[in-house]
Amino acid sequence: MARVVVDVMPKPEILDPQGKAVLGALPRLGFSGVTDVRQGKRFELEIDGEPSEELMEQARRMAETLLSNPVIEDFHVTLVDT
Amino acid sequence: MRVGVVTFPGSLDDVDAARAVRLAGHESVALWHGDHDLRGVDAVILPGGFSYGDYLRCGAISRFAPVMTEVVAAAHGGLPVLGICNGFQILCESHLLPGALIRNDHRKFVCRDQRLRLDNTDTDWTRAYSPGAEITVVLKNGEGAYVADTETLDRLEGEGRVVARYLDGNPNGSLHDIAGIANDAGNVVGLMPHPEHAVEDLCGPGVDGLGFFTSLLQGRVGC
Numbered sequence: 001m002a003r004v005v006v007d008v009m010p011k012p013e014i015l016d017p018q019g020k021a022v023l024g025a026l027p028r029l030g031f032s033g034v035t036d037v038r039q040g041k042r043f044e045l046e047i048d049g050e051p052s053e054e055l056m057e058q059a060r061r062m063a064e065t066l067l068s069n070p071v072i073e074d075f076h077v078t079l080v081d082t
Numbered sequence: 083m084r085v086g087v088v089t090f091p092g093s094l095d096d097v098d099a100a101r102a103v104r105l106a107g108h109e110s111v112a113l114w115h116g117d118h119d120l121r122g123v124d125a126v127i128l129p130g131g132f133s134y135g136d137y138l139r140c141g142a143i144s145r146f147a148p149v150m151t152e153v154v155a156a157a158h159g160g161l162p163v164l165g166i167c168n169g170f171q172i173l174c175e176s177h178l179l180p181g182a183l184i185r186n187d188h189r190k191f192v193c194r195d196q197r198l199r200l201d202n203t204d205t206d207w208t209r210a211y212s213p214g215a216e217i218t219v220v221l222k223n224g225e226g227a228y229v230a231d232t233e234t235l236d237r238l239e240g241e242g243r244v245v246a247r248y249l250d251g252n253p254n255g256s257l258h259d260i261a262g263i264a265n266d267a268g269n270v271v272g273l274m275p276h277p278e279h280a281v282e283d284l285c286g287p288g289v290d291g292l293g294f295f296t297s298l299l300q301g302r303v304g305c
Contacts, residue, residue, distance in 0.1 A: 014184065014229060015184065015187055015229075015255065017184075017185040017186065017188075018189075067138075069142065069175065071182045071229075071231075
């Protein structure tokens with residue numbers, strides 16, 4: 001069993017209204033000094049089979065096909081030790 | 083004409099879209115997201131709503147619904163397809179239209195009567211309007227900000243593929259005030275506002291939206 005994490009973030013040039021909302025809330029709660037917040041998604045995949053380049057390539061295809069929209073988002077695929 | 087309206091789990095405006103289709107003089111045909119079947123329709127509407135609960139991204143799951151395999155193939159073959167609101171989001175996720183729709187820049191849901199200018203009246207869905215026509219229809223969305231990279235925007239503008247633009251201020255942060263776009267053939271149109279809610283005087287802001295549905299009768303220019 002391989003555990004693969006896919007992190008998806010809005011592209012830097014794409015406005016992130018959710019991140020902006022969090023950024024606006026932090027000072028109201030007394031947290032100061034935060035200059036920017038970007039909000040993304042994290043997917044934890046459990047995949048049958050031993051970790052391999054083929055398995056990682058499969059995870060990358062999942063990320064670009066469904067888990068992210070490459071028009072507005074970047075993704076990063078990481079193999080996690082189990 | 084026989085016009086199919088797809089119902090996904092979470093579609094809201096399929097009944098209104100079907101009613102607009104009938105008011106425009108067509109036969110409406112109910113299509114189901116789980117069927118690999120367009121039932122021989124002459125055009126397809128992907129209606130508004132929150133298909134699959136907007137999970138993951140708006141339209142991202144619907145794109146892989148069985149019926150969309152047929153819609154995408156037929157659209158490439160020239161079938162007129164109109165995506166309204168959530169339907170526009172599905173068309174972008176399906177890559178039938180470029181770009182994407184993200185959360186409104188001001189983060190609030192918008193629901194209001196919205197003036198639009200029709201900048202392309204040479205599509206299968208806008209032919210009933212005169213060029214530059216200004217209409218008022220309903221706008222209601224939380225994730226209606228159209229975004230695309232500069233190259234894509236330049237191409238859309240250069241090829242005249244911006245179908246509709248917001249007037250009286252930009253309601254959601256859409257780049258270039260874009261409310262709707264078309265594919266290069268003009269048979270696929272995505273629109274964030276709702277013409278199907280402006281087809282009767284009894285309710286809604288008037289009948290300015292009806293032209294999207296009567297346009298189908300006018301046929302392709304040169305055909």
